[in-house]
Amino acid sequence: MKKKLSRWTAVFTVLLLCMGLCSGLPVSAAYENTHINSGNPRVDIVEIAKSQIGYLEGSLEGTVKGNNNYTKYNVWNGRISGYGSDGYGYPWCHTFVSWCANQAGIGTGVIPRTAGTGTGRSFFVRQGTYQQSAANGGSYVPQAGDIIYYGSGSSPSHVGIVSGCNGSTVYAIEGNCSDMVTTRAIGLSDGYIIGYGV
Numbered sequence: 001m002k003k004k005l006s007r008w009t010a011v012f013t014v015l016l017l018c019m020g021l022c023s024g025l026p027v028s029a030a031y032e033n034t035h036i037n038s039g040n041p042r043v044d045i046v047e048i049a050k051s052q053i054g055y056l057e058g059s060l061e062g063t064v065k066g067n068n069n070y071t072k073y074n075v076w077n078g079r080i081s082g083y084g085s086d087g088y089g090y091p092w093c094h095t096f097v098s099w100c101a102n103q104a105g106i107g108t109g110v111i112p113r114t115a116g117t118g119t120g121r122s123f124f125v126r127q128g129t130y131q132q133s134a135a136n137g138g139s140y141v142p143q144a145g146d147i148i149y150y151g152s153g154s155s156p157s158h159v160g161i162v163s164g165c166n167g168s169t170v171y172a173i174e175g176n177c178s179d180m181v182t183t184r185a186i187g188l189s190d191g192y193i194i195g196y197g198v
């Protein structure tokens with residue numbers, strides 16, 4: 001009788017799980033993109049990036065802190081030979097941007113799928129959609145949804161997604177900042193900003 005009851009309990013549990021999956025209930029809620037795209041790519045990429053704030057590198061779920069660059073963004077982007085963590089342990093600030101763009105339905109003809117900040121910046125320059133920062137002589141005021149490049153001169157070393165600008169301060173969401181997805185507020189004329197992919 002006990003064996004029969006255990007078997008029926010197991011069957012019932014499996015049925016409940018299947019019903020949950022079929023009805024669209026999340027299996028794991030940690031840093032899922034739950035945003036439903038509105039059709040406005042600027043709004044969508046920012047909302048998707050916001051849903052990832054707090055994600056920690058070190059596991060696919062983003063809940064275990066590590067320092068090996070292993071993230072779901074790099075797994076999505078693909079292996080790059082020569083890096084640890086089975087080829088997924090490479091700097092991930094641009095793969096975060098590319099993943100958010102993909103989730104927002106933004107094609108690679110608008111925001112490239114790349115791990116390289118230099119490759120990303122060069123893409124916008126070639127497209128004619130790159131704007132110099134104030135520190136580099138530009139007058140462009142960034143908007144939510146722009147891609148912000150940081151570094152020195154024209155050599156980017158980091159990247160994020162602009163979430164807003166109040167005329168003197170730029171707000172951004174960035175991956176691979178202290179091994180996590182986090183936010184930044186930086187002066188519009190700060191020399192660390194080199195430009196924007198618009």
